[in-house]
Amino acid sequence: MTSLRRATAQAPANIAFIKYWGNRDHRWNLPQNASLSMNLDGLYAETTVTWADDQPSDTLVLNGESASQEALARVSTHLDILRSRLNIRSRAEVISKNNFPMGAGIASSAAAFAALTVAGTAAAGVELSERELTTIARIGSGSASRSIPTGYVEWHLGEAHENSFAESIAPPEHWALIDVIAVVSQAHKRVGSKAGHRSADTSDLQAARVAGAASRLAVCRRAVLERDFATFAKVVEHDSNLMHAVMMTSDPPLFYWLPPTLAIMESVRNWREDGLHVCYTLDAGANVHCLCEQSSADAVRSALQTIDGVVDVRMASAGQGARLISG
16 A cells, blocks of 8 residues: 655745855855845745655656756755655655746746745655755755745855755734836746856956855844845845846856846846835846835836836845745
């Protein structure tokens, strides 16, 4: 008789205010600098893991279709980490779906590996601390560590696997920030973040970016805790620009921006000068995250919809972390 153990978890995408780019250790995804982010309410991955004793190999269904061998291999590698920690040998059936574009700079891997970690652990009937869950999720995708805790989250640099973890610094209701996402491309990017992290050190600018990261994070953390938007906007845009400067000067160079991307960035700066509390940040993709206070959100959304090349606008407030749906 087959022994089946099943659980389903949801985990949010997150947007980094202070970026993670580049690793000290690629196997464990130990970052070169600490980072700070906000979970995005309503943008999530939902993943069901079923451990089956008589299943010969892992399987993965992604957004209703059998996943590619590359995607399956990445998930299976993460399941190996879980199997080792949870002391089980079963193969797994994984069914996962996202309610936002994958591989387009909206942290789909972060949401997916956070959900996979929480669901896989629960399906095995094991309870782990939130801190340990963040360290395990990190191995699958570094920023997945930040999708486990709630609200505004700091991922600590740490010296080793056990202490490079993420924790909440403030709940979602602490500050009514809205991420108004200008989608200019829903295509899967040709070069993913995983490859980009490996090439970061080929840029002459990476060492300088990392050297200033701790001070930028301290400024940003204080701005979040004090709800100081002017300081927040300045440091967030600067940090985003630094990361993309590294990308553009890596070998091979990574140019994620498209013409509408630049138009939006310039518009955001102009809108802020005109009094809107809004700033931009970008992950590894062309889509622009326009972070604003709730009072400015509707005006920002309306203005974005007038820019040529914007194909969709999504809005998300600060949200909860990963959670178990069933199991």
